[in-house]
Amino acid sequence: MSNSEIIPRRDFLKLSATGAAALGAATVEAAAPAPASRRGPAARARGRYRGEYTGDRLRRIAFPMGGMGAGMICLEGTGALSHFSLRHQPQVYSEPVSFAAVCVKGQAGQAPIARVLEGPVPDWKKFGQPGSGNGAAGASFGLPRFRTATFRARFPFGTVTLSDPAMPLRVELTGWSPFEPGDADNASLPVCALEYQFTNPTAQPLEVVFSWNAKNFMAVGGNPQGIKPAPGGFLLWAAAANEKAWEEGAFTATVSDPDVKVNHAWFRGGWWDGLTMAWRDVAEGRCFERPPVTEGGHPPGATLFVPFTLAPGASKTLAVRLAWYVGTTNIRIGKDAKDVPPVEGTYKPWYTTRFANIDEVTAYWRDQYHRLRGATARFSECFHDSTLPAEVIEAVTANLTILKSPTVLRQADGRLWAWEGCGDNSGCCHGSCTHVWNYAQAIPHLFPALERTLRETEFGPSQDTRGHQTFRSALPIRPLEPDFHAAADGQLGGILKVYRDWRISGDTAWLRPLWPKVRQSLDYCIRTWDPNHRGWLEEPHHNTYDIEFWGPDGMCTSFYLGALRAATLMGEALGDDVSTYAGLLAQGVHRLETELFNGEYFIQKIEWKNLKAADPTGVKSMVGNYSPEARALLEQEGPKYQYGTGCLADGVLGCWLALVCGVGHFADPAKVASHLRAVHRHNLKQDLSAHANPQRPSFACGAEGGLLLCTWPRGGQLSLPFVYSDEVWTGIEYQVASHLMLLGHVAEGLEIVRVCRARYDGRVRNPFNEYECGHWYARAMASYGLLQGLSGARYDAVEQVLYVTPRVSGDFRCFLATATGYGTVGVRRGKPFLEVRAGTIPVKEIRPEPA
Secondary structure, eight states: OOGGGSOOHHHHHHHHHHHHHHHTTSEEEBOOOOOGGGOOHHHHOOGGGSSEEOGGGGTTOEEEEEETTTEEEEEETTSOEEEEEOSSSOOTTOOOSEEEEEEEOOSTTOOOEEEESSOOOOHHHHSSSTTGGGTOTTOSTTSOBOSEEEEEEETTEEEEEEEOTTOSOEEEEEEEOOOOTTOTTGGGOSEEEEEEEEEOOSSSOEEEEEEEEEEOTTOOTTSOEEEEEETTEEEEEEOOOTTOGGGOEEEEEEOOOTTOEEEOOOOOOSTTHHHHHHHHHHHTTOOOOBOOOOSSSOOSEEEEEEEEEEOTTOEEEEEEEEEEEOOOOOOOBSOBOTTSOOOOSOOOBTHHHHOSSHHHHHHHHHHTHHHHHHHHHHHHHHHHOOOSOHHHHHHHHHHHGGGGSTTEEEBTTSOEEEOSEEOSSSEESOSOOHHHHTSOOSHHHHSHHHHHHHHHHHTTTTBOTTSOBOSSOOBSOOOBOOOSOOBHHHHHHHHHHHHHHHHHHTOHHHHHHHHHHHHHHHHHHHHHHOTTOOSSOOSOEEOTTSSEEOSOBHHHHHHHHHHHHHHHHHHHHTTOOOHHHHHHHHHHHHHHHHHSBOSSSBOBOOOOSSSSSOOGGGSOOTTOOOOHHHHHHHHHHOSSSOOTTOEETTTTHHHHHHHHTTOOOOSOHHHHHHHHHHHHHHHEESOBTTOOOOSOGGGSOBTOOEEBSEEOTTSOOOSSOOTTTTOBOHHHHHHHHHHHHHTTOHHHHHHHHHHHHHHTSSSSSOTTOOOBSBBSOGGGGGGGHHHHHHHOEEEETTTTEEEEOOSSOSOEEEEEEOSSEEEEEEEETTEEEEEEEEEEEEOSEEEOOOO
8 A cells, every 4th residue: 555545634634623523522422333234344354364264274273261460271273272371370281171062862762962062183282292192191182073163263252163964053162251441350350251052953952961071170289179069060179288378279160051960070980980981971961960079089070061952943052151269379580679678478360359269259250241241242343343454453353362361460459560471381581571561552552551550660669769670570569689781672662651651541640750760760771871962872782682782773772762752742741851851862863864874774883892881791691601702703793693784673663662652753754664664675575485594483484474583685794693683573573564554654564464474374373372482472462553553543641632644545444442441433434533332532633643
């Protein structure tokens, strides 16, 4: 899409004035749902991005369900459940025996027909996983299943459709967990649900028995364990060993059907006796009560049964509500600060302050189920009521699942804390890492109050009296002993994000007490990295590539200039003297555009001999010591791990963050656009077969495509450029794509999105787990910026102005979330509009923002 397809500014000014007049200065309240004929891409989207998966694209699907910081269970593309991560740590390969099943009783001498309510087991599970060489003993893989399955995603709902020529039932399974913008507490519940809809397409009534079956997967070693009653189902329970309180946990599976019966005690025996007998009950259509046992050892599992008769053409839906409770952990991260009263204890999840035990969670989930489902469906319908390209909707919603993964934690006082991503069995890279979370744009808009707790941590316990910020916060959140460099991009990005969070919330009372800490932070950055007040960062500065850049570079200097601009705007609004910042900004912009721009893109000027910093070999770093050969290379090329004349995908990252934060342009948009077009031209590869990557190749390799972090189209590649330079990261792909869109280069941005999502089509990778340094990597939430990239929509709660400058031609619809409500924004019959679906959004004016 060319620049000419953007609505001309002069014409849009007219449209905006008309829309503003129609709205007046009143608060816009929730409107009625849009007519079905105008609803989003579900009916209109074409091609592979319509959210439907079949055949070999089902292989890797695992769709997260659960609450923010509360634990996760994944619904697979076949209907299986896996990735059980209920103990505040990821357990990516946890697939305990738990399955739903259905038995249709035979008529006139016919045998009953029973199936697990799942499609075929993916081939990769049969061999290659731990234990598969011994036959995957004790798994449920060998039980009869439906012949085919399809999966459809409409976040936060995932729907599996099952069919089998031998089964006289049509079955649809929908998995979900509560999620609505602005309601962080209900989005943080340790719950999820599985809704099974059965339809009888035959001309005869069918006698059916549904069951949900599980081994006691909460059990820990030889600790006391058991299965207890729960209203409408059963409770799996495990006690803790001495001095290991975190091992205690509980899980319930319940339904509301009055005819439910529960077998609390599977057969006790050796080998696979328990599962063998449980399946016999299912296969023969049994339905019975068996109370919990009180002696003779604990039973291995439990089953709930629901019998029903289904008339010809009739349907019945059963909702299985799952809930869990693990109230204590042994997680404590970070080195306590000296001379500060210690904060004792370990991490406790937020839900323990709301609920005392599993019984309270289970009761709340039962009592509030329909209300929470209605609210969640309202959000989902609103989000998908969009005319934006289907690949964009897919990229955004696929990465909203990160919020339901173990990447996110929420401590007892409600504050957010997060990993960068998830390892297989533990969090990966702790501390709400500031330079990684710079990219993540979803939470600031969907749950802005929660996002602000990150700023309060960064500029509070993570910042010392000098202004030095520890870019990895402690857990429990508390002051840390600063024992490493501050991260330049993370600390400066935090200043931009303070500005963003202020404008989203409209809460100047929140900003005012934070402002002195913001000034302290920025002054530290100036003293540390720009001591000569030249307007760029030249002293060695740590950054998201886990190294230090030596000498000025476009990437981190753009952060610096963006932070100076944001601080100037905040200071002026608060009546503070920020003339020093404004002067540095002007000087820095000149240097950026003249000395760091090579006519095509922005570069780095490597410098290490004329700085205040010590010799690189004596500076503390994550790169380790310099070997003799590395010292020789230092004399020839400078410090290890720079990018020099390279075309860096993140080369103007601070300019992107300034735009999505509402700070606006501070550098020449034409030069910034030139850099982004160069990144698209040089770094985007449709086929990586000839690309050498000795680093971490599984993000993208072989015949796959991807956007390389750095290339050297004009020569000058260093022997050892920065350590991730040959890799492909989805978060950077989305950052570049949305930045291109914001500057009018929509076609190029969409191409990057399509290349990225082609790797996550279900065949090789899970479409709902974009990984980098771990699963569900936070940087991938840069994809949320695609909404702003195409719609040009940004609501400023301070001014109560809705800015809309579309980068798409003609009429369009797009989701918009604010601190007080959400809805749909767009252009209809040439006029801008806003429809609020929930809450309120006070709008005095709809105004175009300079493109």
